[in-house]
Amino acid sequence: MKKGGKVPKLGKRAQSLLNSQKENQEYESKQPQTADEFLDQGAIDEESGDxxxxxxxxxxxxxxxKAYNQYLMAIKLSPNSTLDSYYNASRLLFHVYNQYFKTDGVSVYDLNNVEDAISGGEDSVVQNLSExxxxHEKAIDVANSxxxxxxxxxxxxxALVYTEVIEIQQENESDNFDSxxxxxxxxxxxxxxxxELQTTELQKFINDLNEITNDSSSTNNNSTSSSSDTSPQEEEFTSEEVLQPPDVFETIISAYxxxxxxxxNISDSNSQLVSSLDMINPFLSTCEAVADDLILNFGERNNKKSDMISSITQDNVDxxxxxxxxIKGLAINEFSKVYELWNSDELPHTPERYMSAADNIQTMIDRNDINLNSASSNQTIAEFYWKALTQMGNYYKQSQELLNTLLIEKKKRPSGTDDGIGSIISQISNIIIARxxxxxxxSQLQNYEPALKxxxxxxxxxxxxxxxxxxxSNTTGGLxxxxxxxxxxxxxKAEAVMRLCMLENKSSLQELDSILGRQKWTAELPNxxxxxxxxAFGISNIVVPTDF
Structure with a gap:
């Protein structure tokens, strides 16, 4: 039940193109001829997609x-001189991957009239992760050249793409930890x-801003002009996009x-854990020092220049x-210490905290190969399993209660501002299914008295x-x-219904087809x-018809 959150960044060139396009709508009717024009049209088409x-x-x-085709044409016309086209093309591929493959419930192959996008050809915007x-590596090579x-x-x-490669290794049964x-x-x-680059750039911006502020103060003290006038340098900083503390903080969180x-990805809690910690601990120490300094100087409660320097929100800090x-919990293989870690009063009282705590325990269970089979022949394992599951249930309950409160608050808002209600409903339903x-x-533990009772x-x-x-899950998310x-x-809803069908022994093909529909139950069956x-409820006896 982990959060997604990999959002590729739109480059400043592309962003400026979109902004200028809003001021010059007649550009859309012009047929692109040059590499720059194809790049510009690609940015416009991409914004339409968004x-x-x-x-x-x-x-x-x-x-x-369409946007991807424009970027490829720009590259074709100027293969060795336009980094923007390579950058935009690579970023768009990852954006589409996140929206159509990583977004739960979305099946790109069920969409209509998207044959060009899903054909699998070199010019298709839907590509596998290796492509x-x-x-992205090609774009970096172009920059170097x-x-x-x-x-x-x-x-x-x-870095986000590489992180995704590591994440999906968990689904790889070959278990190649060296990779x-x-x-x-x-x-x-x-x-x-x-x-390092971001902190240097941020410090330069702050130094320049301080210098401008000092110069402005000196000028105002020796002139009769209004103290409310804004200096040309400050106007330049206001109108230009500059790196801000939240940008660096976002990078820190992504590094974590x-x-x-x-x-x-650890399956061997001894050797693999040691080699992993040897790699990440020194790096995370650096990240922590930078993050703590950013919070100290630019957190919402501490930022003394919030008019010019963006603050790091409390949500970011949480x-x-x-x-x-x-991460500390993943480095621990002792239930009592994990429990103590997550029950710290210093942690934020948010749904994400308790969902992460439950995920932490589940990872420990999986890493130690604890399941109903291993618990059936070992009472010590059964007791541990029971206590771990019980604590997970408590965490999910706390998360659900907080989400219920948030849902009620959002529903009280005017109908035009109810964004995100559907997502909260989905999260609550997901947590209830987990419980x-x-x-x-x-209920299936056979070697533990409380379970039998x-x-x-x-x-x-x-x-x-x-x-x-x-x-x-039947509740709508608003207008x-x-x-x-x-x-x-x-x-x-499909996940809940499929589970209920199994528990109520409604697992014949006819019953599943009637209750869920074949497309939905065949999608849920492997999971x-x-x-x-x-x-124990005969799920292995269900065979998907060959004519499906």
């Missing part, structure tokens, strides 16, 4: 495909370089998520504290949770609900089969 993304995924993807990696500084946004996006470490060192090097991805704690899974596991109650709880998850939020709610705790 506008449609909230309501029509297929139309958005068609615009993204996205190559596109032109002897120009690699754009900070390109470094940031490349994880290789990418880990490579990505860590990019982040380290990026943080890299460390998290590496540690989550995210940072949770990331730090999660059902926990009680299902607890409460078996029937726990099993009934499972079904009640699933019905609640179904009901809340401004994005299509992705609706799809996520539908995905939660449930991997869990192990639906084996």
């Amino acid at each position: 506008r449609w993304l909230g309501s029509d995924l297929a139309k958005a993807l068609r615009f993204y495909q 996205i990696v190559r596109a 032109l002897n120009v500084r690699i754009p900070l946004d390109l470094l940031f996006n490349t 994880v470490l290789e990418y880990g060192y490579k990505t860590q090097g990019i982040f380290q370089n990026l943080i 998520r890299l460390a998290q991805a590496v540690l989550e 995210d940072y504290l949770i990331c730090k704690t999660y 059902s899974d926990i009680d299902l596991q607890r 409460h078996k029937d109650v726990l099993f009934q709880n499972c079904k009640t949770f699933l019905k609640n998850a179904m009901n809340i 401004r609900e994005r299509i992705t939020e609706k799809l996520q709610r539908e995905k939660r 449930l089969s991997k869990l192990g705790y639906f084996d």
